[in-house]
Amino acid sequence: MATTANITSETHNCGHCGNTSYMIKKGVIDDTVSEGDHKHGYYESGDFYRVLKCPNCLKINILTYFWHDSMDAEEDVNETLVYPQHQAFPVGLPAKILEYLTSAEKVKSIDVHAYALLLGRILEFVCYDRGAKSDKLYLMLEELAVKGDIPEKLVKVASGVRNFRNIGAHVGSGDLSTAELPIVRALLDAILTYIYSAEHLAAQAELKLSKIKKRRKV
Structure with a gap:
């Protein structure tokens, strides 16, 4: 002691x-x-x-x-x-998603199942944020693909997060270990980067180009 x-x-x-x-x-x-x-x-x-x-x-x-x-x-x-050093978050994330990610990182070393569950919750929030109306996560992901928010290939990636989320939520689905956590996080980051970071970086690039054009006119 x-x-x-x-x-x-x-x-x-x-x-x-x-x-x-x-x-x-x-x-x-x-x-x-x-x-x-x-x-x-x-x-x-x-x-x-x-x-x-x-x-x-x-x-x-x-x-x-x-x-x-x-x-x-x-x-x-x-x-x-x-x-410890923390994994960087994708840029351009909405404040609420950033808040959820920060909370998830705090429990990662305490409970791997809670961590997977929280990452799945973030995926659900993304679907709602992009206007999905279905009551099932896999249906919401398909909605986003139909709307063009994410490509079909990312639906499979998102389903990976969903599957890990289900394991974290249900005892009978099996057990996760720390070895799977980087995979779950990488899958989620791929989705967040496509939906939010690309949009954010494009907006930043347009702003920079606009400023350059204004300087040329002066």
């Missing part, structure tokens, strides 16, 4: 489970070097790495910050999380 001396004095957000609490200090790695000379004095500069253990999921987080002896106080320290 951790003693009070081994608990951090400030709260941190766990990169694995998303829990915000005081962390258990496991160690500090000093990667600084001493520079200078006898005449002008010596100073230390370099990176520090703090190893913290989450009391909720019991997994390790690694934070790093740069330090130089000329820095005035700890307020100057800009600490960043280097482990």
